[in-house]
Amino acid sequence: xxxxxxxxxxxxxxxxxxxxxxxxxxxxxxxxxxxxxxxxxxxxxxxxxxxxxxxxxxxxxxxxxxxxxxxxxxxxxxxxxxxxxxxxxxxxxxxxxxxxxxxxxxxxxxxxxxxxxxxxxxxxxxxxxxxxxxxxxxxxxxxxxxxxxxxxxxxxxxxxxxxxxxxxxxxxxxxxxxxxxxxxxxxxxxxxxxxxxxxxxxxxxxxxxxxxxxxxxxxxxxxxxxxxxxxxxxxxxxxxxxxxxxxxxxxxxxxxxxxxxxxxxxxxxxxxxxxxxxxxxxxxxxxxxxxxxxxxxxxxxxxxxxxxxxxxxxxxxxxxxxxxxxxxxxxxxxxxxxxxxxxxxxxxxxxxxxxxxxxxxxxxxxxxxxxxxxxxxxxxxxxxxxxxxxxxxxxxxxxxxxxxxxxxxxxxxxxxxxxxxxxxxxxxxxxxxxxxxxxxxxxxxxxxx
Numbered sequence: 001x002x003x004x005x006x007x008x009x010x011x012x013x014x015x016x017x018x019x020x021x022x023x024x025x026x027x028x029x030x031x032x033x034x035x036x037x038x039x040x041x042x043x044x045x046x047x048x049x050x051x052x053x054x055x056x057x058x059x060x061x062x063x064x065x066x067x068x069x070x071x072x073x074x075x076x077x078x079x080x081x082x083x084x085x086x087x088x089x090x091x092x093x094x095x096x097x098x099x100x101x102x103x104x105x106x107x108x109x110x111x112x113x114x115x116x117x118x119x120x121x122x123x124x125x126x127x128x129x130x131x132x133x134x135x136x137x138x139x140x141x142x143x144x145x146x147x148x149x150x151x152x153x154x155x156x157x158x159x160x161x162x163x164x165x166x167x168x169x170x171x172x173x174x175x176x177x178x179x180x181x182x183x184x185x186x187x188x189x190x191x192x193x194x195x196x197x198x199x200x201x202x203x204x205x206x207x208x209x210x211x212x213x214x215x216x217x218x219x220x221x222x223x224x225x226x227x228x229x230x231x232x233x234x235x236x237x238x239x240x241x242x243x244x245x246x247x248x249x250x251x252x253x254x255x256x257x258x259x260x261x262x263x264x265x266x267x268x269x270x271x272x273x274x275x276x277x278x279x280x281x282x283x284x285x286x287x288x289x290x291x292x293x294x295x296x297x298x299x300x301x302x303x304x305x306x307x308x309x310x311x312x313x314x315x316x317x318x319x320x321x322x323x324x325x326x327x328x329x330x331x332x333x334x335x336x337x338x339x340x341x342x343x344x345x346x347x348x349x350x351x352x353x354x355x356x357x358x359x360x361x362x363x364x365x366x367x368x369x370x371x372x373x374x375x376x377x378x379x380x381x382x383x384x385x386x387x388x389x390x391x392x393x394x395x396x397x398x399x400x401x402x403x404x405x406x407x408x409x410x411x412x413x414x415x416x417x418x419x420x421x422x423x424x425x426x427x428x429x430x431x432x433x434x435x436x437x438x439x440x441x442x443x444x445x446x447x448x449x
Contacts, residue, residue: 005061010056010092013057016051018049018050019047026046056230066224067241069230099176101127102182114154119155141169179211200223220241222359236251281316287339308420309346311419311420330395330431331395332393336353340407341383347409348379351405352407355396355428400429402424407420
């Protein structure tokens with residue numbers, strides 16, 4: 001439970017590094033700097049400046065979990081190091097109220113020659129705990145780490161997973177005021193990650209503030225109160241996780257605005273439409289103008305980007321014979337028709353659909369490549385249009401969900417190239433059918449034998 005009390009306050013922090021082309025340049029710079037103190041003159045530099053951070057300001061309240069997200073090299077780790085006190089800022093101030101525990105690097109604070117037990121005492125002492133304090137918590141630390149007799153072996157013999165288990169156990173069991181985790185949980189297996197997030201929840205309830213760096217957008221929207229987007233050393237966004245995550249995806253995949261619609265008179269290929277869709281709208285497959293935004297269930301707060309090589313033009317959604325129902329029943333069959341058009345030639349287009357909760361948790365997602373259906377999606381020719389049908393059963397809990405649709409392809413190196421991605425573009429309201437607890441109906445059967 002977060003409060004209004006600020007425990008991390010970062011004001012105008014910048015960090016400059018001096019980059020030398022070769023070791024001898026560092027020596028030359030030292031000599032030149034010394035000579036300038038004796039014989040003042042023009043400054044000579046044998047290095048180039050690199051600013052890892054530029055004027056970053058943020059705050060974290062007590063009990064709040066804040067994610068720092070951004071591309072590799074954006075400055076996230078540098079900012080965490082400044083907050084943790086292991087690196088000094090070139091400009092600005094970063095203050096923390098209370099004890100800070102940080103997992104900044106795998107095995108940081110551990111001596112590889114020491115055993116696990118010895119490193120527990122060493123690491124805890126660096127955090128300000130006495131030997132008596134560690135004795136009182138040792139059983140909990142070892143139980144959480146769960147690495148067995150390896151606690152009596154040198155850390156240099158540990159796997160990366162064992163190292164992060166022990167490191168996280170020490171940091172999380174000392175009840176810090178601030179816990180900083182820099183991608184360390186990505187090393188652990190799924191069961192350990194679940195245990196870590198359960199522990200993080202307990203710490204938050206006790207008033208611990210958490211700074212989390214992760215590339216998992218689902219972890220951000222599921223576990224964090226806020227997200228801060230860092231790029232090229234600057235803070236680009238700070239707020240509710242979902243819109244900040246969407247902006248991060250823009251940076252990650254290179255957002256470009258969709259090209260303007262194809263004008264009347266340009267070629268639009270024929271498409272076969274079944275009787276259900278024909279009854280709904282006889283012109284569905286032949287319209288030249290985009291109709292997506294005018295349909296019921298369209299979410300005006302969708303997040304859209306792509307290079308415009310293809311366009312998602314329209315959609316229709318059915319439950320049985322009913323088009324655009326106000327609500328769907330849990331377990332009901334859903335039919336989603338998507339009308340698309342190619343603006344350029346695309347050899348192997350990929351059509352995808354994803355269903356998410358309103359919190360951003362992915363319930364289900366598939367595409368023609370994953371489902372090995374890419375051969376059935378013919379190469380795209382500029383000006384050609386078509387209709388795709390996706391059918392699935394909504395075996396999910398009652399609530400609000402959002403469908404995302406998109407067309408992409410891969411470049412020569414295998415990287416995804418988004419042509420038109422429409423995130424959270426279709427809103428579904430699901431009502432209960434058979435009562436159950438959880439996110440999805442797995443159709444369990446109980447028998448007494």
